[in-house]
Amino acid sequence: MSFKITDKVKWVGKIDWELKFFHGNEYSTHRGSTYNSYLIRDKKTALIDTVWQPFAKEYVENLKKEIDLNEIDYIIINHAEIDHSGALPELMKEIPNTPIYCTSNGVKSIKGHYHQDWNFVEVKTGDELDLGDSKLVFVEAKMLHWPDSMFAYMTGENILFSNDAFGQHYASELMYNDKVDQGELEQEAIKYYANILTPFSPLVKKKIDEVLGFNLPVDMICTSHGIIWRDNPTQVVENYLKWSNDYQENQITIIYDTMWEGTRRMAEAIAKGIKAVDNEVAIKLFNVSKTDKNDIITEIFKSKAILAGSSTINNGILFSMAGMLEMIKGLKFKNKKAAAFGAYGWSGESVKIITQELRHAGLEVIGEGIKELWNPNEDAVQRCKKFGEEFANKLTNKNG
Incomplete structure (x- = not known):
């Protein structure tokens, strides 16, 4: 399964309807999850993140139906945890020399998981990757929620690829925030924050303030789990600012x-x-x-x-x-x-x-x-x- 997000961006991930627990047995996923991977086709072609390891072979086979793998110029790994990078070993068998863009901590983490010395390109906040009509601008997001985490912002399309930030464990073929049940979405979003990001709340606020300081237009937030935010996408950013501020209700x-x-x-x-x-x-x-x-x-x-x-x-x-x-x-x-x-x-x-x-x-x-x-x-x-x-x-x- 794949679907078109914009003329240049396509979702090529995996919906996992059967997932009931995540991080071992640490996190319950009553509504399943998705592993969102994105294929960008400009003058250059970039693949952002992959899927969880059990779906690696299926993922690569489906990706071959979308594109000749040799046409992929760059692989972006925003976060090296296995639910995002898990298909890399299978993919790199096919295109072993393709550069992998990630943070310096990302290199350490990927090597720690897979024990491979692939063609890594380290990036830091403010670095850019020219794709032709658009660019990817990288923003380190250390400890949101791993040391290697980062965002990638696509100019022209005004898309923030936010990896785990702003995501939810929520399986839906509707895929967009304005199409799904709003009560379910709100519940899964706050559950995700409460159970995963709460310890890093001071860093969440600091990072959001930093990103907002760039004054970049955001038309869409493409997360690595759950739905894509396209209708008033910054509403989830506003929620994160609220939740990070020692949140409580009556x-x-x-x-x-x-x-x-x-x-x-x-x-x-x-x-x-x-x-x-x-x-x-x-x-x-x-x-x-x-x-x-x-x-x-x-x-x-x-x-x-x-x-x-x-x-x-x-x-x-x-x-x-x-x-x-x-x-x-x-x-x-x-x-x-x-x-x-x-x-x-x-x-x-x-x-x-x-x-x-x-x-x-x-x-x-x-x-x-x-x-x-x-x-x-x-x-x-x-x-x-x-x-x-x-x-x-x-x-x-x-x-x-």
């Missing part, structure tokens, strides 16, 4: 794991207490052992505060909560408050452990949390409700 997310439903009952009582104080706040509850971890992370990203709870087991916490806290720590969320809770049988360390982990994650912990012995009775439920009220009051600066 939402509180309560996450927990439970052995015999005691911690669940605590979570529900805390939620009632919050709602009694603030009827406008959105409250969402998730059992972390039953709910997709990346969907939970997206909700935490949107929240102004989180509460985390676990039963105590073996003087520690349940493993699904431990994993979630590790993800939260790695993503370096900012501008969020937090507290811990949990039920226990005899030792009761979970609340202290969770509180410590929340602090290590950089969240502002409010108080030392609440724990209840065994299955909470009505008095315990009322204490949890009161805890929720106090938590909400502290968020809204009521009663201190």
Whole structure:
């Protein structure tokens, strides 16, 4: 499958409808994904990125139907991760001397993956590649989200080839932002940012400000995953600026794991207490052992505060909560408050452990949390409700 984007640019990638997990098992892809590769035919011909390794042979065979491979003058690899560069070994068997344009870190990364010394051409911000009527202008985008990442801007067509930035794991043959379901697109875009780009938010803002400073017209943003932004394409840039600025909505997310439903009952009582104080706040509850971890992370990203709870087991916490806290720590969320809770049988360390982990994650912990012995009775439920009220009051600066 291929399709025409402009008279000079054609999409030659792969739609992966079956993909359910990405980065190993780290990222859920409920709606599949795409591996977007672009063929530019001007006086010179350039290929931008390839596809994931399992589709390499299919990709090269399909590319042969589009063009004599020997007519490809340049290969641009904006990012060396295998979902973008994976077809290079298969492609380079056919055209081994074709120059590969990438950053200096890109060279290291490609060599590290494939152990080949191909014809690399290192580029940096501001370097240009003349294609004839148009040029490719390269912009390094270090740590968005790998050290080797870069953008390529095509003059004349006013297209920004942004690689992972502004993308989504979202399979659709409609391919353009104005054609797909807007709710699905928004959800996949914010999920992608929350789970992948959040740790690099300061760099996101700095890089976007730098690119905007070039005053380049942008008619289209061609990402490496998901749809192409052509209708008001800079709307996603505006969203990234918003999301990178310690983003939060009027939402509180309560996450927990439970052995015999005691911690669940605590979570529900805390939620009632919050709602009694603030009827406008959105409250969402998730059992972390039953709910997709990346969907939970997206909700935490949107929240102004989180509460985390676990039963105590073996003087520690349940493993699904431990994993979630590790993800939260790695993503370096900012501008969020937090507290811990949990039920226990005899030792009761979970609340202290969770509180410590929340602090290590950089969240502002409010108080030392609440724990209840065994299955909470009505008095315990009322204490949890009161805890929720106090938590909400502290968020809204009521009663201190």
